[in-house]
Amino acid sequence: MKTASSSKRTLLKTLLLMLPAALFGQRLSAQERLSEEDQMAKILLYVHDAKEVDISNSAASRYQSSQDCSNCLLFQNSGDEEWAPCSIFQNKLVNKNGWCSAWVLKS
Missing domain, CATH: 4.10.490.10 (High potential iron-sulphur protein)
Known part of the structure; x- marks a missing residue:
């Protein structure tokens, strides 16, 4: 069973991995x-x-x-x-x- 801290850590890692796409994705598609x-x-x-x-x-x-x-x-x-x-x-x-x-x- 996962602890609350490991779930938070997993969530944080996922958010950090998604951040570049969120920040630059729109710029890349903007022409x-x-x-x-x-x-x-x-x-x-x-x-x-x-x-x-x-x-x-x-x-x-x-x-x-x-x-x-x-x-x-x-x-x-x-x-x-x-x-x-x-x-x-x-x-x-x-x-x-x-x-x-x-x-x-x-x-």
């Missing part, structure tokens, strides 16, 4: 928003608002007004959140109203 100034964002012409696509740029010639991140295959949203990870930008968060030249229609 940063993609900046339009990010090197990859510039290469792929990413903008937070698809209405701001520079259509004078030949690389944006395939842009159509119906295209934005919310209907892109690479946009990894699980609901209706405004910002969600994009697989092309190393899972940084992009705006659902954004656009980049890697846009692919979600089926």
Whole structure:
């Protein structure tokens, strides 16, 4: 039969082992928003608002007004959140109203 002190010790050890996960788990899952100034964002012409696509740029010639991140295959949203990870930008968060030249229609 365990004594009260050994049960407390076991509980304390368990809590100490869980502490790093509690402290850092949320930070590890928290992601940063993609900046339009990010090197990859510039290469792929990413903008937070698809209405701001520079259509004078030949690389944006395939842009159509119906295209934005919310209907892109690479946009990894699980609901209706405004910002969600994009697989092309190393899972940084992009705006659902954004656009980049890697846009692919979600089926």
